[in-house]
Amino acid sequence: MTGGVFHPLQITALRFFIGGLVLIPFAVRILRQNHITLQGKDILRFAGLGFLGMFLSMNLYQMAVQETKASVVAVLFSSNPIFVTILAFFLLREPIRKHHVLALILDMIGIVVIIDPFHNTLSPLGIALSLGATLLFAFYGVLGKRSCARFGGVVVTCMSFLLGSAEMFLMMGITHIPAVAQSAQQAGLGKLFANIPFFSGITLSVLPLFLFICIVNTGIGFACYFKAMEMTSAHETSLVFFFKPIIAPLFALAILGEEISLSMMIGIVFILLGSLSSILPALLSIRKKEQVDS
Numbered sequence: 408m409t410g411g412v413f414h415p416l417q418i419t420a421l422r423f424f425i426g427g428l429v430l431i432p433f434a435v436r437i438l439r440q441n442h443i444t445l446q447g448k449d450i451l452r453f454a455g456l457g458f459l460g461m462f463l464s465m466n467l468y469q470m471a472v473q474e475t476k477a478s479v480v481a482v483l484f485s486s487n488p489i490f491v492t493i494l495a496f497f498l499l500r501e502p503i504r505k506h507h508v509l510a511l512i513l514d515m516i517g518i519v520v521i522i523d524p525f526h527n528t529l530s531p532l533g534i535a536l537s538l539g540a541t542l543l544f545a546f547y548g549v550l551g552k553r554s555c556a557r558f559g560g561v562v563v564t565c566m567s568f569l570l571g572s573a574e575m576f577l578m579m580g581i582t583h584i585p586a587v588a589q590s591a592q593q594a595g596l597g598k599l600f601a602n603i604p605f606f607s608g609i610t611l612s613v614l615p616l617f618l619f620i621c622i623v624n625t626g627i628g629f630a631c632y633f634k635a636m637e638m639t640s641a642h643e644t645s646l647v648f649f650f651k652p653i654i655a656p657l658f659a660l661a662i663l664g665e666e667i668s669l670s671m672m673i674g675i676v677f678i679l680l681g682s683l684s685s686i687l688p689a690l691l692s693i694r695k696k697e698q699v700d701s
Contacts, residue, residue: 408616408662412608416599416619417678419604420575423461425618426626427568433689434565443558450570453552456563457571460547462578467540473599475533475690483523483537485652489515489546491645498549501640506599506688513681515650521652521674560633568629579603592699649682 409418412672438445471480489511495501522529547567581587587599609617635644653675659665 409613409620411450412613413606414577414608415472416466416579416603417605417608419461419469420572420609421617422621423568424572425621426629427520427565429622429626430561430565430568430630434562437559437562441559445566450566452463453563453566454570454574456547456551456554456567457569458574459543459550460567461571462574464540464547464600467536467543469538469599470596471533471536473533474536475530479522479527479529480533481655482518483534484541484544485516485648486518486529486538487541487548487648488642488645490542491548492642494545494549495552495641499641501641501642504688506684507642509621510646510649510681513677513684515681517649517677517681520670523670548578548632548636548645549641552595552636552644555633555636557684558602558636559631560635564626564630564664566635567645568626571669576605576661579605612655613661617621632683643685646682646685649678653678 413421436610468480468484469682471483491619492501492503492507524609551563551567558566574641580604581599582591588597591597592601632644632647636646656667656675
């Protein structure tokens with residue numbers, strides 16, 4: 408709905424910056440309640456998270472969109488739980504159970520069906536950039552889980568957003584250096600990495616949608632994501648990404664009038680089955696425990 412209004416890296420930097428600003432009061436309250444004072448090494452850790460999740464992952468994502476279909480990039484990005492499951496096993500020692508493997512297989516079948524590679528002309532570079540963005544975001548989530556244990560999900564979200572967006576603003580400023588802009592143009596990346604605007608396009612007509620993207624979609628959405636990591640595993644939390652290929656087409660149908668193809672519907676069924684196969688065992692276990700306790 409904001410297509411053509413904002414530069415893709417501009418809206419990325421602004422939404423994480425404003426989302427982080429909105430979370431500051433809540434983060435400060437949590438730090439005070441837990442008597443935590445941020446040290447220099449903590450700031451560096453958050454800066455590293457921002458660099459992984461915002462600066463690298465989101466930039467690769469936007470580059471991927473330039474190389475192949477946005478829908479394909481979005482669906483590939485939704486394979487994030489696969490990388491999270493593997494990384495969480497090695498970095499957080501989270502177990503991989505049989506129903507996790509079944510869920511990943513069913514979800515991947517659904518993603519392949521939605522992409523429909525036999526009828527799409529896919530760019531190898533676009534696919535590589537998409538998978539790179541997905542892997543880096545998985546690192547962001549898994550390493551963020553470590554920090555959640557001490558600081559809480561809201562603090563991790565707030566600080567990584569602010570520092571990650573600051574890194575992006577620095578890069579955006581560099582793109583206004585004539586020599587840098589010229590080099591980007593010569594490399595065929597001028598549209599994405601030359602003279603990136605900071606605040607152009609923000610008008611009264613798009614302000615409500617812009618604030619929704621920044622505050623609700625980004626600030627509150629990611630805070631919920633890391634808050635969920637406090638309460639469960641990185642793998643279970645990352646499963647929300649598998650719902651994106653389901654929810655996005657429905658919103659696109661309702662808001663933009665985009666049709667849902669047969670392959671999309673079949674893929675959605677596989678993704679639902681995969682997500683349910685991962686979530687249901689945990690829900691049944693909780694219900695059984697409640698029945699025993701009662």
